[in-house]
Amino acid sequence: MARQKNLVRRHEILRNTFILLKKRGMENVSLQMIADKSGISKSLLQSYYPHKNLLITEIVTNFMTAVLKSLNATDFKELNTYSKMKIFIYLILEQGIQDEGVERVVKSILSDRNSLDRWSQIFDNWLKDEGVKHDLGNDRQVQIGLNFIITAGGSLYIKRTELDLDADQISDIMVKTFMSTFLSIDEAKIDQTIGEAKSALQKYELATLTQTINEMFDN
Template sequence: MARQKNMQRRRNILRNTFTLLRKNGINNVSLQMIADKSEISKSLLQSYYPHKNKLIIEIVTNFMSTILQILNSDKFQNVNTYAKMKAFIYILLEMGLRDEGISNVLESILKDPDSTEKWGQILDNWLIDEGVKDDLGNDMQLKPGLAFIVSGGANLFLKRQQFEVKAEKISDIMVKTFMTTFLDFPDERVNETLKEGHELIEKFEIDEVFHAVDIMFS
């Protein structure tokens, strides 16, 4: 019973934090604001999450995992892993372009080194779940590659107006760099993957992701 209550309280805290981040962005949300919205004391909040950054990391994990769960559904099981990676990056960034609240959350993530590192870890774990990581080489190739494309993609998104780049262009650059520079795939394979990723994006229902994100802490 106590465990269930703790889980419910954690979900409530995460839901309220996510709501506040969507409205205000990370720099304008304090632990006290989260505690007030959750109708608990700040000290009780800190017994669950001593620092705001721990809350952000958990929200990053849930946010990105929600998108990946949809891409891992049965209807996409025969899609190339790297095409799905392109679609994942596109969906993540496109949500930020379409929704100001998601943009506040996404920019908070992309400006935080711990959060971008978590993004790389999530992709690394996903490659394991997809069953392809053992064929790609060792961590000395993969982890620097993921760290490089995540930080580069984050900078492109944050400067998207300056460079006039859209979500799919950024996802193309990230996946192409990962496949060619770090995994040594031939250009023909890379181009086929980017095309397959585009086709997946074309038929993907992004409203389904918005709905899943809206209820992920319910």
């Protein structure tokens, strides 16, 4: 019973944190604000999450996991891993472009070193789950590649208006760079991968993912 109560409270804290991040962005949200919105004391909040970065990391994990689950949809399940990677990145960035609140969350993730590291780790674990990690060769090279494309892609996203870029172009750049520079995959395979991802995305309803993200802390 106590465990269930703790789980419910954690979900409530995460849901309220996500709401505040959507409204204000990470730099403008304090632990006290989260505690007040959750109807608990700051000290009780800190018994669950001693530091704000722990909360943010869990938000990032849940957010990314919600997007990854969408890759199991019928539209995507037959695609190769790198087409899915393109779709994964696109969906995250496009969510931010379409929803002002989600954009604050995405920008918070892209501006925080711990969150970027968590994104790289989630990507790395996903590649293992996909069963392709052992085919990628040098693990250090893969780690460098993931860190590079996430950091560089995040910078492009933040400056996208200035550079006149959209989510499709940024995700293309990130995946092409990873495949060509860090995995030495030939250009024809890269073009095929990107093309298959674009075709699948044309059939996908983004509203489905939007609803999943908005409800990810509801139970």
